[in-house]
Amino acid sequence: MRRLSTQDQNFKQVFADLLAFETVSDPKLLKTVDQIIADVRQHGDAHVLKLTQQFDRHPAHQFSDLELTQEQLKDAFDALNTEVREALELAAARIREFHQAQKQDGWTYVDALGNTLGQKVTPLDRVGIYVPGGLASYPSSVLMNAVPAHVAGVPEIIMVVPAPNGELNPLVLAAAYLAGVTRLFTIGGAQAVAALAYGTETIPSVDKITGPGNRFVAAAKRAVFGQVGIDMIAGPSEILVYAEGENNAEWLAMDLLSQAEHDTVAQAVFITPDEELLNAVDGWIEKHLEALPKAEIARTSIENRGALVLVKDRQEAIELINQVAPEHLELCMDDPQVMAEDIRHAGAIFMGRYTPEAIGDYCAGPNHVLPTSGTARFSSPLGVYDFQKRSSLIMCSQEGVKTLAKTADVLAQQENLDAHARSARYRYQ
Amino acid sequence: MRRLSTQDQNFKQVFADLLAFETVSDPKLLKTVDQIIADVRQHGDAHVLKLTQQFDRHPAHQFSDLELTQEQLKDAFDALNTEVREALELAAARIREFHQAQKQDGWTYVDALGNTLGQKVTPLDRVGIYVPGGLASYPSSVLMNAVPAHVAGVPEIIMVVPAPNGELNPLVLAAAYLAGVTRLFTIGGAQAVAALAYGTETIPSVDKITGPGNRFVAAAKRAVFGQVGIDMIAGPSEILVYAEGENNAEWLAMDLLSQAEHDTVAQAVFITPDEELLNAVDGWIEKHLEALPKAEIARTSIENRGALVLVKDRQEAIELINQVAPEHLELCMDDPQVMAEDIRHAGAIFMGRYTPEAIGDYCAGPNHVLPTSGTARFSSPLGVYDFQKRSSLIMCSQEGVKTLAKTADVLAQQENLDAHARSARYRYQ
Incomplete structure (x- = not known):
């Protein structure tokens, strides 16, 4: 699987290219x-x-x-x-x-x-x-x-x-x-x-x-x-797994493969400061790619869009994660809530070693319709709020409107909206 | 100004045509x-x-x-x-x-x-x-x-x-x-x-x-x-004023004109069960159209897209309002909160006789960027929620994941997603 290190000279460009996915409008x-x-x-x-x-x-x-x-x-x-x-x-x-x-x-x-x-x-x-x-x-x-x-x-x-x-x-x-x-x-x-x-x-x-x-x-x-x-225009599914400390490398590999098996353009990215763990995950991915029913799809996804990224430390990982704004983020570590505080953009954050992304697809409770392709920068999981809407309510009293009507009158005149100004003026004069 | 009555034989069609506004994509x-x-x-x-x-x-x-x-x-x-x-x-x-x-x-x-x-x-x-x-x-x-x-x-x-x-x-x-x-x-x-x-x-x-x-x-x-x-693709501005009981017809006329002066395709609709009030509002609109600085814009708007609509009763008005889903709605009446309960779709609701729409444009507090052209059926005023987004948080315990992982395993198998199933299975076996 493709390996990158933040120490690589051209890392920024290579990483940006890896993330780029644009559906050309035909x-x-x-x-x-x-x-x-x-x-x-x-x-x-x-x-x-x-x-x-x-x-x-x-x-x-x-x-x-x-x-x-x-x-x-x-x-x-x-x-x-x-x-x-x-x-x-x-x-x-x-x-x-x-x-x-x-x-x-x-x-x-x-x-x-x-x-x-x-x-x-x-x-x-x-x-x-x-x-x-x-x-x-x-x-x-x-x-x-x-x-x-x-x-x-x-x-x-x-x-x-x-x-x-x-x-x-x-x-x-x-x-x-x-x-x-x-x-x-x-x-x-x-x-x-x-x-x-x-x-x-x-x-x-x-x-x-x-x-x-x-x-x-x-x-x-x-x-x-x-x-x-x-709701949104969905792109291919993605997962970003961050791990540090004690971890079961086979579990992490399978979590990555669970996205890769979705689609040849799905994206699975692993980030860790632990080179040994990175090697182990790579090994397990290769091993399971031999046996998975959807191995062909998963292999194409892993080869074209996957990456194992070695970072210096947790802080570097946080910066990369916020750059990616991943649809699914796993934080496989002790005290993941502390790191989650610094994550500004992600569709869903799966914390700890017992929270595989797959349970979020089915039955954890939160929605599995999540912002993809970095759109977690500005959008949210599908939710009840997508099926509700709001109306503003305004009810002025005969006294209470006076200050507001005077203010609206002044500002409407500045905008050369005479009927606005008069409509307000009637209520305080 | 154009007059309609819900008793007109072709009312439904005429009213629907009046509301229709489609920006043809060029x-x-x-x-x-x-x-x-x-x-x-x-x-x-x-x-x-x-x-x-x-x-x-x-x-x-x-x-x-x-x-x-x-x-x-x-x-x-x-x-x-x-x-x-x-x-x-x-x-x-x-x-x-x-x-x-x-x-x-x-x-x-x-x-x-x-x-x-x-x-x-x-x-x-x-x-x-x-x-x-x-x-x-x-x-x-x-x-x-x-x-x-x-x-x-x-x-x-x-x-x-x-x-x-x-x-x-x-x-x-x-x-x-x-x-x-x-x-x-x-x-x-x-x-x-x-x-x-x-x-x-x-x-x-x-x-x-x-x-x-x-x-x-x-x-x-x-x-x-x-x-x-x-945020949204904004259409022309609209107001729908509903009035019953004691009202100052000149005020209502000016509220309607305050939308009409925005744009030749803006829409001002007045609805009432009170024919005398309807006549009076019509008279004041004509009178003010002679003197307003933006009379030309307002007259075009009123003539092409405006209407005075006579309804049998309040219930009929509620149905029309929910059909229109107006950007701005004024309820000029006693106890407007009661009627507002039945309004399902509106950008902003201005209640009572001392709440002209113009104060909402400037200083009432709620946003003046509102859903137009009936989009209040599914969207909301611009708000703080447009500048925030959400991430789901999931953290399972070693014990707590077992039921969920088993469930995800069963469902993933049904969806033929083997890596999903295995990734879940690792956590409970």
Whole structure:
């Protein structure tokens, strides 16, 4: 595996190049997506059905074949074996518990002038959840998107998931049942995003669309942003593992590989001041790459985008981590809370030697939809706050408005907004 | 002014058409903006200077002419007359007080298994604030963008404001001083957005860009979204005034005109169950349209996009308001808090007869950057939360991880992610 040291002469440049990952916007793809959106807006159900038959080779004859009933979801749930059902239930319960803590309430206060100010918090009316189909059709993603919406109090959760050749992962349907999805359509791609954003005869238009997808889905989400809200444009998954002191090198190697097996462009980076540990981790990665079922994907990821980085000390590691702003960060060490204090940017921080990133993917409780590609610099895990919004509240008293109206009058005149000034002036003169 | 009644046969369609406002994406404009971004990324300062000379006819000779010093900002502030300075200070203090209440703190809890879970909240490192130049160069916008960033704890606030012909509103500089702007560049347009997103030799790259701008700025913000965070794509300003009971019709008319004077595509809608009041408001609007300095703008807005809507009762009004999801909502009535309970979507709610929208633009405290064009369905006023982000915290104990690791193992196997399963299994076997 690629080795770097902060002592290398060209370290800064090499490290920056390693992190660089830019999805080049492909004008042809954008044009295709714009056309799909325009056609879905014009032709509704008929066009969504046509594209689903064409792109997903779905055997549906009519649009109603693309909607599943609550009974079908329940049947999928009831058919689970006990071990899987219990695991799914535990995961859902824990995700729900954590997200309950994120729920925000409104507040008001009365200012010194006797005016009431505040913030009202309300759930969105209706949201759309995009779940990828095929290989990446994960039940955990259903829970991670739908549960926060449910906790926020969103009354209608519309899920879309493409079913290539009409086939669906039954566990995805079971998760939809467990998470309280309101309606489920087996559609995907830009056509599903367009249908959710603008509505069709059958599919109700939503207020926000969350969930990951391929390039077409990402481009469509960017295009409909403004008509509806979107969560984020997700990039490839990443992990940064920092370790010092006593550690089980095989565990660390497997944690790195658990990201690498996701995607050939996933990124696994190991940072340590301990060269011996670095060697040991390298050895275990090589060893497991021989045996893993997804060895080919993982090897490509490790070779193209992975790195083992030797640092002088913890302080250097902190600086690198803040530069990377990793989606997943493991701090495998004693007293990780102390180091975590200095981490300014990370999607999720897994602390100590008994907190593998994989438990965060499923059942620790926090969301697994996290900011990638350094966007943790400015964005947050998917959460209940993504399904709530705020309205400002202002109520002035007849006395209390006077000072404010006078101030607004003065400032509005400076901005040459005469009607603003007069509208304020009426209230104090 | 256009009159509608919910009793009109075609009311639903006419009302929907009235609300419709779609900024058609102009492929030529998008291409221009993409080229500007590419050129700024490649040529940095030199290209920003060139475009600023060209588009803004700015007399700068070198890039350093485009940066103002803190002394220049302070001089602008010191030169204010007492009345204006006091008004600006009062506004800043009130905006600061309100936004302090929005500041979020992190939290942790220990679950039943003995694992620690939580959420860490951190400010962004560096943000860019776009302030429009020319006619719409408002000091209030500087405060409304910079103060929340400051309250959030953002260490570096970079402001850009175009200076057509090299001219600047000194009050904008004074507001920048008062709000604690770190650096200020007199640049604008797509080139300013590109420079903030990617950085140049002189301009540091930021993590998020907020603030309104013209079509080029909006398109550039959409294009750089992902590289940096953005606040929202702002549409034309709107107000919806609902009134019942005793009201001063002239006040209500002026509140409606205060939005109409902003922009020919601004929208002012009046809703009431009281036909006499509706007639009176109509009369006052006509009367004031004869005398207002910005009468031409206001008249175009009122004629093209305004409406007086007669409803049967309050319940009908609530339904229309939730359909509109107005940027600004006035509830001019007794006990407005009762009706506000039923309002699900609005940027800001101004309650009672002594709360004109204009005081919200300047000094009530809440932000005046609000979701427009119905986007209050899914988004919030600009706030401190836009300048903070969250990281999830997970720390399992050696005992506490066992249940979670077993669960993750089961679910990872279902998702065919073998390295995930093994990474979890190591921790409980």
